[in-house]
Amino acid sequence: MDDIDLMRDFNRYYTRRIGVLNDEYLGQGRPLGEARLLFEIGAGVDLRDLRRRLGLDSGYLSRMLRSLSAQGLVSVAPRPGDARVRTATLTSAGQRELADLEERSRxxxxxxxxxxxxxxxxxxxxAQAEIQRLLRLAAITLTPVPDSSAAARSCLRSYAAELAERFPEGYDAEGALLPPGTLHDGTFLLATEEDTPIACGLWQRLAPILASPSPVAPASSAPSPSPSSSAPSPSAPSPSAPSPSLPSRAAEIRHLWVSPSARGLGLARRLLAALEADAAAHGVTTVRLGTHSSLGEAIALYRSAGYREIPPYDESPYNQLAFEKSL
Amino acid sequence: MDDIDLMRDFNRYYTRRIGVLNDEYLGQGRPLGEARLLFEIGAGVDLRDLRRRLGLDSGYLSRMLRSLSAQGLVSVAPRPGDARVRTATLTSAGQRELADLEERSRxxxxxxxxxxxxxxxxxxxxAQAEIQRLLRLAAITLTPVPDSSAAARSCLRSYAAELAERFPEGYDAEGALLPPGTLHDGTFLLATEEDTPIACGLWQRLAPILASPSPVAPASSAPSPSPSSSAPSPSAPSPSAPSPSLPSRAAEIRHLWVSPSARGLGLARRLLAALEADAAAHGVTTVRLGTHSSLGEAIALYRSAGYREIPPYDESPYNQLAFEKSL
DNA sequence: TCCAATCTAAGACCTGAGTCAGAGATTGCG
DNA sequence: CGCAATCTCTGACTCAGGTCTTAGATTGGA
Known part of the structure; x- marks a missing residue:
């Protein structure tokens, strides 16, 4: 029996056990859909949001709400300000009913x-927490997106806000953050969980450094089918690349950030590995990165991912430490 | 957030994730009930068993089977020998369909x-295996039953069969097993999982031993509300009890057995604790037990449950080791 | 042999869940 | 202002799932 069969077996067992459990407390006279609605309507929700969250047809939702409000459990009223959308609220009877449901569930x-x-x-x-962590991690998808996309910018804003709070000296987003639309030779990876962005990171080709060994022919670094948003194949340097006609084999990883709600899942490690793999597929053989000495978790991550410390390689005031890894 | 809320949270998350997973592979054109039927009809099942296992109404089952056999997936025929019951079998098309379902699920x-x-x-x-173990353990119920009940005898037969196989010298069930109907001052506990017996054990009051301290008044050993099948209250010794008018405060635990299908769950430990608790509630202060030197797991269990080794106290040829514990 | 028990089939019926198309109401924007 | 977009409601419809009742077939035991 392999992992897959073991998991199928567990799924069967668990859903059966939990299924009877749920029937026990939910199926008390009330249809399941209505019970779920009661759970979801906390203190006033727009119907629009309800529909999206539960994936309901508008007609279906409307009918269930009619039934619930006929029972005096919820009241639906146009939202002040925009009378097109309507909001549902639990009446006090509805709150009692919900508390009752909760109690039965408990x-x-x-x-x-x-x-x-x-x-x-x-x-x-x-064990349940471990499973939930792993399943969440498995449900997160990494996609290359343009660095100017709304989701990318929103992640970067959160990143900057967090650094501003954590760095004793603050963080100057204007000066230090990648300006939108300037990532031409690299990839911005966005991590989303159920369509909401929760983490990001990018790699960007570095200009060749004079002290580095002279560039060799990009012989076997064939363009790979790996996902990449913007990097052209190594043999066609982007217009913004500096003088040498061969692309640099060094890249920098920047702006690696994981939303607080997704920490502890191992997502940063996965994102880092994905960035390395994507860079490697574009002919990069050395990745560097700089970090702030106050970011202990990040430093530990880099060390355990095989990075070794090198002298700082740029002038950013926030990169007190620098690391390098050969791919 | 306490354990209960954590578990509710996990249940919600997991059933949602697995729910969409199931829809993905089951809801391919075929109604869920029919798909479940295909899974359950392996190689010929009596309709009666199908109904019981899935908890279906006879009319409902009959309708689904009609639909499945109209699709050429199953064939239903009276069972040779008893034409009242009918058996369902997968046709070869049905087997292909089932294999397909399995493959999609995988x-x-x-x-x-x-x-x-x-x-x-x-x-x-x-982590899933751990959860499954614990949930199985939680789902097992311990009930006192008469030692002559069919379930008790079936457990004891399995117990004897296993010992006969494990002991190098074999096992003489006739001579060593508790004869049916002879447990008058003690409790036979039966463990059942979904109504099938999977483990058992009993405690039985020992005749007072001459060398033991003289019996004291059973002062505070009041009869307790704990479950007990046959033991009368300590102040009313059973007719079969030997001469002294006060019941012995020593008891023996015997025939502790867990079905191979339920091992590794911690059930033996739970059963042992339940027997001790029940005996203690009947005024027992010392429990003894004997065991065979080849039963390593049992010996380890007794040791870790607080038993200490004593010299063998009876003449059973199978009890090479003896243990005792004060309650 | 006959009666009671067992098992199944079949039909009527109900509810919940979900889809679809169209009509109304409201709002933002040109 | 008027039009398009957005949001909601309504009613008609379908389907799965499930219950209940009745009737018929078969069998085991008195």
Whole structure:
């Protein structure tokens, strides 16, 4: 039995167990769809958002809401300001009903856990947390996007905001952040979880350094089918590339950032590996990066990913440390 | 957030993820119920069993089967020998269809696992295995039953069969097994998982030993509300009890057995603890047990559960080792 | 041999879930 | 202002899932 079969087996077992659990507390007279609605309508939600979040047809939603408001559990009213969209709110009876649902749900889970010792319970939730982390990580997709795209800029803004807060000296986004539309020889990777951006990073070809060994022919560095947003094949240097006609084999990784909500999943490591792989596929053999001495987790990540410290290679005031790795 | 909320959170996340996974491969044109039927009809099943296993209404099942056999996937025929029950079999087209379903299911799980490294995958399935073990353990119920009940005897038969195989000298069930209906001062605990017996064990009051300290008044050993099948309250000794009018405060644990299908769950430990608790609730202060030197896991269990070795206290040829614990 | 029990088939019926097309209301923008 | 876009409601429709009842076939045991 391989991993796949083991997982299928677990899925069958778990969904069956949890299925009866859910029936136990949800199926108390109320149709499932309505119960889910009650859960989702916290304190006023636009119907539009409800539909999107639950993936419902507008007619279907409208009908369920009608039923719920006939039962006096929710009230639907046009949103002040824009009367096209309507918002649903729980009435006080609805809140009671929801609390009741929650309580029943808690009770049925408690009944399930009851025969287990405290130690066994904590092992159970520990294993669940591990699974959830890994599944989240697996559900995150990495896509190359233009560095000027809205999602990319929003990630970079969050990145800059966080650095401004963490660096004792603050962070000058204007001066230090990659200006939009200037990444011509490299790739901006965006990580999204259920269509919301949660992490990013980019690699960018470095101008050849005079002290570096003279460029050799790009012999076997054939263009690969790997995803790349903007980098042309190595034999066709981009217009913005500096004087030498052969592209540099050194690149820099910059702006690696993971949203706080996605930390602890191992996403930074995955993103870093993806950036390296993409750069390597474009003929890059050496990647460098600079970082701030206050970013302990990042430094630990680079070290454990095979980077070794080198003297700082640029003048950015924020890059007190620099690292390098051969691909 | 306590264990219960953590588990609810995980349930929501997991069922949602797995839900879309299932829709992906099951909802290919065929209704879910029919797909489940295909899975369940392996090589010939009685409709009666199908109904019981899936919890279906006879009319509903009959309708689905009609539809499946109209599609040429299953054939239903009266069982030779008893024409009241009918059996369903997959046709060769049905088998192909099932193989196809399985393949799609594997593919969708594989797609989910694809972004994970081998190490992450093995951590995932490891955590799943842990959860499954703990949930199985939690789903097992311990019930006191008469030692002559069919379920009890079936467990004891399996127990004897296993010992006969494991002991180099064999096992004489006639001589060594508790005869049915003879447990008058003690409790036979049966462990069942989804209504099938999977483990058992019993405690039985020992006749007072002459060398033991003289019996004290059973002062505070009040009868407790704990479950007990046959043991009368300590103040009313059973007719079969030997001469002294006060019940012995020593008991013996015997015939502790866990079906191979339920090993590794920690069930033996739970069963042992339940037996001790039940005995203690009946005024027992010392439990003893004997075991065979070849039963390494059992010996390790007793040691780790707080038993200390004592000299053998009876003449059973199978009890080369004896243990004792004060409750 | 006959009766009760068992098992299944079939039909009527119901509910929930979900889709679709069209009509109204409201708003933003040229 | 008027038009297009957005959002919602409504009703008609389909389908899966499931229950209930009745009837018929078969069998085992009195």
């Amino acid at each position: 009770a049925s889970v408690a009944g399930l856990l009851e025969p287990l010792s405290a130690d066994q319970r904590s092992r159970l939730v520990g | 593919a969708s799980v594989a797609g989910l696992l694809e972004p994970l490294s081998a190490d992450q995958r093995s951590r995932l399935v490891g």
